[in-house]
Amino acid sequence: MRELGMCIGSFENEEKQREITSLIKQAGFNACFTGYERDDAAARMACEVAQKTGLRIDSIHAPFDGINHMWLPGEEGDEILSRLIKSIDVCADYGIDQAVVHLSSGWNSPQVNDLGTARYDQLVNHAIKKGVKVAFENLRKLANVAYAMERYSNNSEVGFCWDSGHELCYTKQVEFLPIFGDRLCCVHLHDNLGILSGDQHMLPFDGKRDWQRAATLLKSTGYQGPIMLENGHDPRFYSDLSYEQFLERAYNSAVKIRQLMGE
Amino acid sequence: MRKLGICTATLKKGDINDFFSIIKNIGFEACFTEAFESEIKAAIKAGIEIDNTHSPFDGINNMWVEGEPGETMLRRLKDSIDLCAAYDIKKTVIHLSSGYHPPRMNDLGFARYDALVEHAIKKGVTLAFENQRLLANIAYVFEQYKDVPEVAFCWDTGHEICAAGGREYMPLFGHRLACVHLEDNHGSEGPHPDQHILPFDGIVDWKKAAQRIKNSPYNGPVILECYNHPGSITNYFGYDHLSDEAFYERAYDAAARIRDLIEKA
Ligand SMILES: [Zn+2]
Numbered sequence: 312m313r314e315l316g317m318c319i320g321s322f323e324n325e326e327k328q329r330e331i332t333s334l335i336k337q338a339g340f341n342a343c344f345t346g347y348e349r350d351d352a353a354a355r356m357a358c359e360v361a362q363k364t365g366l367r368i369d370s371i372h373a374p375f376d377g378i379n380h381m382w383l384p385g386e387e388g389d390e391i392l393s394r395l396i397k398s399i400d401v402c403a404d405y406g407i408d409q410a411v412v413h414l415s416s417g418w419n420s421p422q423v424n425d426l427g428t429a430r431y432d433q434l435v436n437h438a439i440k441k442g443v444k445v446a447f448e449n450l451r452k453l454a455n456v457a458y459a460m461e462r463y464s465n466n467s468e469v470g471f472c473w474d475s476g477h478e479l480c481y482t483k484q485v486e487f488l489p490i491f492g493d494r495l496c497c498v499h500l501h502d503n504l505g506i507l508s509g510d511q512h513m514l515p516f517d518g519k520r521d522w523q524r525a526a527t528l529l530k531s532t533g534y535q536g537p538i539m540l541e542n543g544h545d546p547r548f549y550s551d552l553s554y555e556q557f558l559e560r561a562y563n564s565a566v567k568i569r570q571l572m573g574e
Numbered sequence: 575m576r577k578l579g580i581c582t583a584t585l586k587k588g589d590i591n592d593f594f595s596i597i598k599n600i601g602f603e604a605c606f607t608e609a610f611e612s613e614i615k616a617a618i619k620a621g622i623e624i625d626n627t628h629s630p631f632d633g634i635n636n637m638w639v640e641g642e643p644g645e646t647m648l649r650r651l652k653d654s655i656d657l658c659a660a661y662d663i664k665k666t667v668i669h670l671s672s673g674y675h676p677p678r679m680n681d682l683g684f685a686r687y688d689a690l691v692e693h694a695i696k697k698g699v700t701l702a703f704e705n706q707r708l709l710a711n712i713a714y715v716f717e718q719y720k721d722v723p724e725v726a727f728c729w730d731t732g733h734e735i736c737a738a739g740g741r742e743y744m745p746l747f748g749h750r751l752a753c754v755h756l757e758d759n760h761g762s763e764g765p766h767p768d769q770h771i772l773p774f775d776g777i778v779d780w781k782k783a784a785q786r787i788k789n790s791p792y793n794g795p796v797i798l799e800c801y802n803h804p805g806s807i808t809n810y811f812g813y814d815h816l817s818d819e820a821f822y823e824r825a826y827d828a829a830a831r832i833r834d835l836i837e838k839a
Binding site: 458460462493 | 679680709710739741742746
């Protein structure tokens with residue numbers, strides 16, 4: 312049966328990491344993705360904890376703060392590239408199939424150019440060498456994702472990560488699954504109210520997304536991976552729920568999506 | 575009521591003045607021409623409205639390649655804009671690449687297209703970028719020139735179904751629609767899928783296409799980009815056995831059907 316997954320944040324304190332991870336497992340999830348928002352050691356610790364807890368790590372979310380520098384001259388661009396490369400290494404070391412990578416940030420991000428292309432080429436080449444897949448995620452722009460899919464069209468190590476919430480609040484007129492569904496290898500499922508730039512990361516069915524359509528499109532791509540949620544216990548929406556109750560609600564929403572997929 | 579039109583490229587050989595007099599007799603009122611002054615003059619003489627010109631695209635991949643051929647291509651495209659301006663033609667259709675594996679998008683090509691767009695703005699001519707096989711380059715255009723009203727979309731109905739892997743362009747760029755290339759084919763199979771046959775002779779869903787046009791800001795003519803080139807792929811529908819008049823009558827009927835569908839949509 313298809314796995315159900317939940318993202319796990321990265322905590323400074325290993326005990327806290329363990330506690331949160333266990334609660335996710337106890338809620339019924341059997342897969343997860345972890346992040347690389349702190350440093351290498353924190354990312355590795357999160358992976359170890361997740362694996363010890365018995366959660367399969369479907370992907371690592373590669374770092375994305377400062378991602379626009381990938382397209383700009385200067386050390387900051389080299390720095391983010393080296394962090395991306397390190398996150399690929401973490402995947403390889405922990406037997407994690409894929410890393411989710413961003414291509415830009417914000418509405419006025421730099422356009423595709425030669426310098427950034429060279430850096431992303433380096434990243435993809437590194438991933439190929441390490442046997443790790445790079446999943447490019449949809450954000451506010453279409454051109455850079457299309458560019459990545461076309462540039463690496465012959466690389467099975469490059470795929471698409473569909474973020475349902477970004478699509479709803481950033482690019483309402485674009486349905487990414489009919490366009491890049493044949494490259495889909497990863498999903499970030501969450502909801503929002505469909506307000507421009509309102510990337511609220513609500514639980515599925517708590518926002519405005521048509522989940523029947525999402526499920527139908529997902530099914531039609533042949534995607535085999537987990538129903539993976541990308542939600543946090545956001546006090547703006549879930550302050551009346553304990554963390555356990557929030558996870559229960561999250562789990563039920565994932566089950567419901569699986570049902571909508573006819574499974 | 576929208577005018578009905580057909581492109582001059584429909585005619586492979588023969589006299590351009592005869593072409594215009596035949597299509598005019600049948601009832602066509604609009605056209606788009608190649609970027610040739612002779613065609614423009616003939617259209618004006620015949621009293622056929624020129625909705626846009628089709629800028630040159632042979633060698634278009636050179637736009638992304640260093641060297642003289644790229645500079646030449648850019649110059650030809652600028653000349654094509656100048657030709658529009660000289661005859662008060664408001665729009666010209668531009669390609670971004672050719673084939674499935676054109677040179678990758680790069681800084682040089684971006685700079686050349688920037689120069690082209692700048693020239694078009696100066697001349698008051700709209701550039702309508704046409705959908706072909708790829709997505710990234712045209713998506714780039716609508717992001718890069720998001721706030722430039724002189725940058726618009728030309729929707730080619732046939733390219734979409736034979737060369738774009740099932741992608742639909744109107745949901746993405748329909749809000750910028752300024753030109754249409756209405757034509758049909760039988761999908762991506764076979765050695766020459768881009769058939770440019772008449773609407774309703776292939777597999778385009780014309781009802782859906784009409785709905786998409788209706789939903790867009792486009793209120794220009796219904797213009798076909800279909801060919802009547804004896805001995806070519808358009809044999810497929812036995813067009814070779816039709817007289818020129820019979821072919822253009824069939825074309826007119828198809829265009830009129832699309833107009834009806836748009837009106838009823
Ligand atoms: Zn065309």
